[in-house]
Structure formats: C-alpha cells, structure tokens
Amino acid sequence: MQTPRPQKLVIAISSRALFDLAESHQVFESEGLQAYSEYQIANEDNILAPGEAFGMVKKFLRINERLDTQRVEVILLSRNSADTGLRVFNSINHYGLDITRAAFTGGSSPYRYILPFNAHLFLSTDADDVAHALEHGVAAATLMTTSKPASENEQLRFAFDGDAVIFSDEAEQVYKAQGLAAFAQSERDAAKTPLSGGPFKSFLAALHGLQDEFKGQECPIRTALVTARSAPAHERVIRTLRAWNIRIDESLFLGGLSKGAFLKAYGADVFFDDQQINCESASGHVATGHVPHGIANRPALVGSNGEKSELNTDNQQNHS
Structure with a gap:
C-alpha cells in the first residue's frame, strides 16, 4: 500500500x-x-x-x-x-x-x-x-507597508503572535472584560486546559508538517511565537502547543515589551499580529501582517454611561 x-x-x-x-x-x-x-x-x-x-x-x-x-x-x-x-x-x-x-x-x-x-x-x-x-x-x-529591506537569511522565518492569531481570543476576552489581574488568574487556573485554535492554527500545523520532511538536514523554515504574555501565563501556551503536537522553534515571552526589536533580531520575513498598535510598531522593523480577528478588532461597546467599554491601549500588550 x-x-x-x-x-x-x-x-x-x-x-x-x-x-x-x-x-x-x-x-x-x-x-x-x-x-x-x-x-x-x-x-x-x-x-x-x-x-x-x-x-x-x-x-x-x-x-x-x-x-x-x-x-x-x-x-x-x-x-x-x-x-x-x-x-x-x-x-x-x-x-x-x-x-x-x-x-x-x-x-x-x-x-x-x-x-x-x-x-x-x-x-x-x-x-x-x-x-x-x-x-x-x-x-x-x-500586509502593512514597511521601509525595511527583507531579511537576508536563507531561512524562511515566520513569526506569530499568540492570542487571536495561533490561539483563539478566549483569554483576551477575559482581559478585556475583567482586566490584567483576572486574566493572569484565569490563565493560572486553566494552565492545563488547552486553548482553542485561532485562525492561524491550520497554517502553523501545515508548516510544522513541512518542517518534518527535513528531518536530519537543515530546515529552510523556522517559526517563532512572539507574545507579550509572561509567566505565569506562559504555561497554558506551552501545554496547548504540546497537546496539538505542534513544535515552534523559538518562543519569546516578552511581558509587554515592544516586539519590533525582537522581531528584527530573530530576522522575521513576516510577523502576524491581531493588534493594530503592535503591527504599526513591528512594521518599522519587519514585514508585518495585521490579522483582523478577535475581540481587539470588534467595535467597542458603548455602556449606559455613554463611554466605550475598552481598556487603555497602553496595557493591551501585556498578554497578547
């Protein structure tokens, strides 16, 4: 057969x-x-x-x-x-x-x-x-416009944000509704429960399958997770990828630091993120694709007091 x-x-x-x-x-x-x-x-x-x-x-x-x-x-x-x-x-x-x-x-x-x-x-x-x-x-x-030249590395290097890109935005919804402390506690409580897949899960899985065809030789593809999550919210991410049987070559848990310099150091050919503010920052360093998915890309709700129910964007990088 x-x-x-x-x-x-x-x-x-x-x-x-x-x-x-x-x-x-x-x-x-x-x-x-x-x-x-x-x-x-x-x-x-x-x-x-x-x-x-x-x-x-x-x-x-x-x-x-x-x-x-x-x-x-x-x-x-x-x-x-x-x-x-x-x-x-x-x-x-x-x-x-x-x-x-x-x-x-x-x-x-x-x-x-x-x-x-x-x-x-x-x-x-x-x-x-x-x-x-x-x-x-x-x-x-x-794809957003960037003035930076393409990476000269021979490898094809993809970089992905986590929530609302590789993973669903379920954790981000907790953050939006209840704040950072509630998000951190929720992720600790659910550390051993895999996240649902986001829009790029299937593409990442296909890349992983292609990488497996280069066992025993240098692989022309490299992947990285570049997320503003930090400990203890890292554990659920690691266990989710393990449950999916998907390997990512590099994982950067930046704890809210700006991603651009790290993406440049990694040599990304393209970076995918759902947050417009992150994309604008990253596009100054590497080619960047905005993924208009998840709660961060939905119109803000207006409460009974007439105010938008959204959090300060300065804090939005602390988990995604």
Missing part, C-alpha cells in the same frame, strides 16, 4: 502584496479604472519592483528545489483583469518565480477563489478581502 502524498502547502497572494503597485494604484485612485487600464497596458513591459511579500514568496518557492518536488505553491489572486494583469505575469517571469495559477477578477473581490485553490494562507493589502477570507476560515493578513 502506497503512502499518500502529503498535501501541498498553498499561499494565495494579491498582486499588490507581491509587487509594488503604488504608482499604478495612484493612477486608479486619481483618474479611474479606464486610465488605470491604459496605464498598465502602456507599461506592461516595464518590470514591477518587489512588494512587501516578494522576499517571503521567493524563499517559499525555493523549498520545492530543496525537496525536488512541488510541496508548496503560490497562487496569484488579483483584482486586475487578465488584460491589465499581463504586466504582473511579465514581472513574475522576469524574476523567475514559479507561479502559474492565478485568478484575475476584473475589479471584484478575489477572496471567493481562496477555498477552491485550497489555500492555507491569504496575504493581501486589501483589508476587506482579508476580513472575508478570515470569515471563511482561512488564515489571512493585511
């Missing part, structure tokens, strides 16, 4: 995340769709500069060369039409990226094609498309 072939790990990415389309997008914003189409066709032989996710994609596709089989795939999802998208494919060919599948949706949201392509992760610069993907159970993040 033959061993079944492992499932491919698939990343779906928007054209604006893969390439720098800021100039042509400005044409669209200022002059409209027709002018944008004419601009792209007139410049279709002018190669686009790399975008926020270009370095990550390039490293990701090299994994197939290491394994001598197609175990990973990148799918292009674009709001361009096929006609205006020709410039994107010309740029893909110029850089030698092995990307052959694409959906050009002519202005409509491409998120509906994520599931048919069996994508584990969707990266885009469009927050609405990302939100739709998350609603349909796909790990997704909105």
